[in-house]
Amino acid sequence: MAEQLRAAGIGLEFLTRELQDSHAPSGVMFAVLAALSGMEREYIRDRTLEGHESARSRGKTIGGAAxxxxxxxxxxxxxxxxxxxxxxxxARLLITKGKKKGGHPSPATVLRMLREHDANVAAAPATG
Known part of the structure; x- marks a missing residue:
């Protein structure tokens, strides 16, 4: 990957502080920062999931209002x-409750409703 970045003319450049300079994608600095950014992403993800779990345990709903x-x-x-x-x-539907009352749901909301309905129908035991 470092070779592809270098071939594309992509590098890492610090404009201020102690690391001020340009660094090649295959350099040690680039590898260390890439590893740190990956660790930071995982840390943020874990903390977010912990926050969601904590909120659920207190009876809070995660996500927007239905x-x-x-x-x-x-x-x-x-x-x-x-x-x-x-x-x-x-465009033909109206929201009847909450802050968005009188507005229209998004096409993504309509798609989610249809997918959930179809999944529930498929999961329901056949009668007959």
């Missing part, structure tokens, strides 16, 4: 049968 309900799902399923795009379906 804007969907059974009536909206019913309308989404009806509109899907009309071969409308996710964007068109979202």
């Amino acid at each position: 804007v969907t309900d059974a009536a909206m799902l019913s309308m989404v399923l009806h509109l899907r049968d009309q071969d409308l795009s996710l964007r068109d379906i979202a």
Whole structure:
């Protein structure tokens, strides 16, 4: 990877402090900083997950407020049968509760509703 970076003319340059200079991608400094940044990323991830777990144990909900309900799902399923795009379906729906009341859900929310519904239908035991 260091060779690809060097061939592309990419290097590491410190503009201030004690390390002020240019460093080649294959240098020791580059390797040390890459390792430290990877460790820092893992540390931040672990701390974030610990915070989520702590919040859940206190009864807090992680993520945004739910804007969907059974009536909206019913309308989404009806509109899907009309071969409308996710964007068109979202534009025809209204959020009925919370801060976003009166707005439209995003196409991603519509897609999530459909995926969850389809997964629940597929997981339900067959009757008959």
